């Protein structure tokens with residue numbers, strides 16, 4: 696599903712260029728989930744933006760669902776995002792003037808897909824049925840993030856990307872939202888990449904990786920999840 700090899704992304708650091716992603720390799724099979732952690736500024740959001748075709752690599756190959764993102768035009772990138780991607784943001788990013796139902800069904804409508812039992816099931820599984828006609832402003836943070844998850848799954852995308860999806864939630868809501876996000880993606884056969892600082896959230900993933908010095912490093916499943924700064928170089 697994801698095949699990234701030799702990925703280099705440079706940023707301007709003072710008067711010189713710096714490789715924030717440096718010959719990064721990342722391979723993920725379909726229906727698998729991965730949690731990526733790392734120090735602040737290590738490049739996690741940059742990597743997610745490249746996987747979302749919102750940013751471009753300077754070198755290397757980035758393939759998602761068999762499509763080479765690094766050679767796409769702007770309009771091909773738009774089409775790729777519309778059809779293949781579901782994105783969950785830390786700040787929820789719901790459309791304020793649309794009801795919960797209209798927010799959730801929006802990506803499916805954009806793709807010309809039928810609206811029906813799949814979306815009603817999503818509402819129910821996310822515990823949102825009684826909030827269907829409400830505006831986002833009338834929901835709690837945890838409820839808004841559950842709407843954002845339903846919206847990300849609305850068009851059955853190939854890949855779901857989540858950037859700190861529980862960053863604005865308390866512990867209880869963070870656990871509930873993580874369980875739903877990872878559980879639903881597994882059930883629906885979707886591939887999931889989550890950037891998180893939280894070891895508790897990362898524990899839901901099939902694989903845990905640490906981004907350090909521009910590359911991804913595996914975190915052994917049996918070991919306690921390390922804080923980013925506890926990994927020696």
Ligand SMILES: Nc1ncnc2c1ncn2[C@@H]1O[C@H](COP(=O)(O)OP(=O)(O)OP(=O)(O)O)[C@@H](O)[C@H]1O
Nearest residue numbers: 705706707715733734735736737738739740741742
């Ligand atoms: N367009 C850009 N131009 C120059 N520097 C950038 C650009 N985008 C990001 N950076 C820098 O690249 C580095 C990585 O940023 P990024 O947001 O990917 O880190 P992060 O790991 O997601 O951090 P955090 O955990 O704090 O969100 C940072 O030093 C940031 O300032």
